[in-house]
Amino acid sequence: MSLSSVLTFACAYLPFVALQLSVAVQLPRFFASHLGVGLVVVGAAFGLIRFIDIPLDPMLGLAMDRTHSRLGRYRLWMMMGAPVLMLALYMLYQAPEGVGQGYLMVWLLVMYVGMSMLLLAANAWASILATSYKDRSRIFGAMAGVGVLGALAVLVIPIVMAQMHHTEAEGVRAIGWFLFAVVPIAIGVAAVRTREPRTHAGHEQFALKDYLGLIARPNMLRLLLSDLCVTLGPGWMAALYLYFFKDSRGFTTTEANLLLMFYIAAGLIGAPATAWLANRISKHRALMVTTTGYSLMLLLIFVMPKGAFLLAIPAMMLAGALAAGFVVMIRAITADIGDEIRLEKGKQQIGLLYALTNATTKVAGAFSITLTFNVLAAIGYNPKEGAVNGPAQIRGLELAYIIGPIFFVMLGGACFLGYRLTAERHAEIRRQLDERDAAYNEAPVIEGLTAEPGIPATGRP
Numbered sequence: 001m002s003l004s005s006v007l008t009f010a011c012a013y014l015p016f017v018a019l020q021l022s023v024a025v026q027l028p029r030f031f032a033s034h035l036g037v038g039l040v041v042v043g044a045a046f047g048l049i050r051f052i053d054i055p056l057d058p059m060l061g062l063a064m065d066r067t068h069s070r071l072g073r074y075r076l077w078m079m080m081g082a083p084v085l086m087l088a089l090y091m092l093y094q095a096p097e098g099v100g101q102g103y104l105m106v107w108l109l110v111m112y113v114g115m116s117m118l119l120l121a122a123n124a125w126a127s128i129l130a131t132s133y134k135d136r137s138r139i140f141g142a143m144a145g146v147g148v149l150g151a152l153a154v155l156v157i158p159i160v161m162a163q164m165h166h167t168e169a170e171g172v173r174a175i176g177w178f179l180f181a182v183v184p185i186a187i188g189v190a191a192v193r194t195r196e197p198r199t200h201a202g203h204e205q206f207a208l209k210d211y212l213g214l215i216a217r218p219n220m221l222r223l224l225l226s227d228l229c230v231t232l233g234p235g236w237m238a239a240l241y242l243y244f245f246k247d248s249r250g251f252t253t254t255e256a257n258l259l260l261m262f263y264i265a266a267g268l269i270g271a272p273a274t275a276w277l278a279n280r281i282s283k284h285r286a287l288m289v290t291t292t293g294y295s296l297m298l299l300l301i302f303v304m305p306k307g308a309f310l311l312a313i314p315a316m317m318l319a320g321a322l323a324a325g326f327v328v329m330i331r332a333i334t335a336d337i338g339d340e341i342r343l344e345k346g347k348q349q350i351g352l353l354y355a356l357t358n359a360t361t362k363v364a365g366a367f368s369i370t371l372t373f374n375v376l377a378a379i380g381y382n383p384k385e386g387a388v389n390g391p392a393q394i395r396g397l398e399l400a401y402i403i404g405p406i407f408f409v410m411l412g413g414a415c416f417l418g419y420r421l422t423a424e425r426h427a428e429i430r431r432q433l434d435e436r437d438a439a440y441n442e443a444p445v446i447e448g449l450t451a452e453p454g455i456p457a458t459g460r461p
Contacts, residue, residue: 005194017151125194140335232377237404
């Protein structure tokens with residue numbers, strides 16, 4: 001793919017990354033601090049809905065892998081997910097005061113379903129657009145980089161609203177309108193302007209034992225545990241970010257949002273830089289480098305003088321650049337493992353594999369908000385605007401902020417010690433798959449059936 005084609009497709013990631021950041025940092029605080037829903041209630045709602053939503057991902061992944069339509073396999077699902085997500089965005093970001101846990105849970109569930117449809121389709125589509133070891137790093141790096149633009153927008157909006165003397169709550173509502181508008185535009189550009197290659201999907205029935213077999217594969221165990229950890233670490237940090245930077249580090253809300261902008265903006269460099277590094281030292285080693293560097297940057301931020309805005313900028317940028325590499329490497333490694341499984345099993349399961357990693361991401365998201373908000377409640381921290389917290393509450397906030405992210409991120413990198421799906425091994429896998437796909441596309445249709453080398457005759461779409 002040309003660079004312009006890669007960037008066009010990467011537009012699909014823009015609303016997802018923007019919403020992911022807003023849901024992690026702004027939306028829980030919006031309901032807890034501005035709409036009057038308690039900390040424990042908000043934490044429980046986010047956690048419970050994540051766990052309810054998790055079983056839906058494998059079903060969506062299976063359905064995508066076995067979809068045949070004139071619009072394609074993954075394009076169709078991406079286009080169907082957009083209106084679902086738009087409805088949820090309106091109901092959550094424009095929610096009136098006085099709503100309860102039931103309202104929050106219903107629309108969170110709808111939002112997560114819409115996000116899953118978009119994310120699974122985009123990741124699976126990317127994995128068949130870029131098939132080589134190096135191109136995988138390139139396309140997922142571009143997707144993460146373009147996504148940063150959306151994340152920056154949701155950070156700029158509240159700063160601009162504050163300068164216009166609007167409240168923090170009004171700034172969050174403005175973010176909702178931005179997301180509502182950008183979803184159909186970004187998804188439309190990606191879906192209309194990108195081709196969808198045709199690959200053999202397989203038509204075998206998928207039993208529960210096959211599902212469990214995927215999870216039990218050594219490489220999948222590594223991947224899923226690592227994905228859980230490298231998502232839980234930054235997610236844990238994000239849930240406490242505004243509280244920590246305001247009450248512990250002494251920054252204003254505007255300064256904290258500006259620092260977060262630098263953190264996110266660094267992903268424009270960090271995502272492609274990690275892809276470049278991966279193509280030289282391998283993907284799993286690049287992941288371990290980024291997890292180690294990220295942990296060191298968190299420690300540096302913690303020991304800096306309070307309120308030192310200019311000193312905090314480079315540390316936050318380095319941390320953000322390294323964090324962007326997590327997503328790039330996990331998604332690219334998933335595609336490589338998907339090729340390994342397709343060669344062995346003779347059927348397409350990449351949508352299901354991304355559903356599994358998406359499930360671990362959701363588990364991490366549930367724990368990051370539920371656990372951190374319950375910790376704050378346990379130490380007596382008061383999240384209300386204008387509230388004054390004592391030294392014990394601030395110390396508890398600091399310990400929760402620094403220990404959790406470092407522990408989990410380092411564990412996520414360590415998961416790939418001894419990993420053996422190298423560039424050389426993947427090249428041989430792709431050679432065999434390309435030969436199989438070429439035979440499939442060239443084979444004549446005989447009474448609705450076709451035979452492939454090494455695969456039993458199956459129905460053609």
